[in-house]
Amino acid sequence: MLPSSLAAFVALISLTGLSQAVAQESNGGAGQGGSGVSSSVFLATATSISTFGSTTTQAVSTVSQAAATSSSTVASGIRLLQAQVHNSSGTLELCHTSCDLLDAGTLESFLTDIKKWMDANTNEVVTLLLVNSDNRDASAFGTVFESSGISTYSYKPTSTNLTRGPMSTWPTLQSLITANKRLITFIASVTPDSTYPYLLDEFDYVFETTFGVSSLSGFNCTPQRPSTLTSSTSAISSGYLGLLNHFTDTAEAFGISVPDITDIDTTNSASTNITGALGTNGAECETGWGSKPTFMLVDFWNVGASIETADNLNGITATGRTSVSTAELTPGSSGASSMIRDVPRLALAAIIFVAVGNFVFM
Numbered sequence: 001m002l003p004s005s006l007a008a009f010v011a012l013i014s015l016t017g018l019s020q021a022v023a024q025e026s027n028g029g030a031g032q033g034g035s036g037v038s039s040s041v042f043l044a045t046a047t048s049i050s051t052f053g054s055t056t057t058q059a060v061s062t063v064s065q066a067a068a069t070s071s072s073t074v075a076s077g078i079r080l081l082q083a084q085v086h087n088s089s090g091t092l093e094l095c096h097t098s099c100d101l102l103d104a105g106t107l108e109s110f111l112t113d114i115k116k117w118m119d120a121n122t123n124e125v126v127t128l129l130l131v132n133s134d135n136r137d138a139s140a141f142g143t144v145f146e147s148s149g150i151s152t153y154s155y156k157p158t159s160t161n162l163t164r165g166p167m168s169t170w171p172t173l174q175s176l177i178t179a180n181k182r183l184i185t186f187i188a189s190v191t192p193d194s195t196y197p198y199l200l201d202e203f204d205y206v207f208e209t210t211f212g213v214s215s216l217s218g219f220n221c222t223p224q225r226p227s228t229l230t231s232s233t234s235a236i237s238s239g240y241l242g243l244l245n246h247f248t249d250t251a252e253a254f255g256i257s258v259p260d261i262t263d264i265d266t267t268n269s270a271s272t273n274i275t276g277a278l279g280t281n282g283a284e285c286e287t288g289w290g291s292k293p294t295f296m297l298v299d300f301w302n303v304g305a306s307i308e309t310a311d312n313l314n315g316i317t318a319t320g321r322t323s324v325s326t327a328e329l330t331p332g333s334s335g336a337s338s339m340i341r342d343v344p345r346l347a348l349a350a351i352i353f354v355a356v357g358n359f360v361f362m
Helices: 071-075 108-121 137-149 173-179 231-236 278-289 305-314
Strands: 009-011 041-044 060-062 077-088 089-095 097-106 125-134 181-190 200-201 204-209 223-225 241-245 249-251 257-259 295-299 351-353
Touching: 071 077, 071 108, 077 097, 077 108, 089 108, 089 137, 089 257, 097 108, 108 125, 108 137, 137 181, 231 241, 231 278, 241 278, 278 295, 278 305, 295 305
Parallel strands: 041 077, 060 257, 077 125, 125 181, 181 200, 204 241, 241 295
Antiparallel strands: 009 077, 041 351, 077 089, 089 097, 204 223, 249 257, 295 351
């Protein structure tokens, strides 16, 4: 998944069965309402700012700003919204590394926009993945969730004792829709708080493969985080959801890395027989894990066939999505999720989380 310094993303996650498919005509008419969160594939992208950074080298590898709102992005098929959250003078903001460098607005505004879309789309399930960059308490996030009103949709595990660890069984999409608890929120990282039981510490439930890959042959299916996990098979059998990082970086001067734009068509390809293709990596992990990746994260979700990869893994033909250009978008481009590239070499398009998974929400 994203390094701990990740910024703002809107993603179509594959919380297996979370939100890309339901019995009704939702999530593109996928018709998988009986699927569990761990058995569907979702696609993800950055909504306002998406950044990758290294906490050890302080190298920033991606900065991107999406011109579209989070609501227009989910309309195009994205179902995982990811954001890097910082404390700016007491207010939680979506920023790139520092709010002095790039500030995409308040977390409350971000959540309010998502809630409005969910109000109007009652058969849709959305997942959030928020990076707690300044180690704020759950209460700091929880108060914003409450004030935005989005907490009314928040799913919380049936266990009320805040047990730390993965869930062996997730609800089906349909059960989430029926209960109107259609928002799942992971935070990287946070200490659980019984007052806000819907704020789930990411690494209690999700593992991520290696990020910061610099070559098309460098992708693998081995867990990198949390560091306590020794193998993907043991993680899967324990109930963890797998997040597949699938993007390549290019090294620049001063230890800075930027997304590899040159190979993006290959990286996001749905092919299952090309080295470095998303389809190849997804298929390899499905074989090795014995289950589809729950999430797949990529750069430039609209370029290449990343959404097609998610659809293939889900076994669906999606309908009803807002179409977007498959070209690299600029501020003047039309499309629901235009990416602004106003910072040379660093302002890159949205990062996409192709969520593919095998969830089972009950």
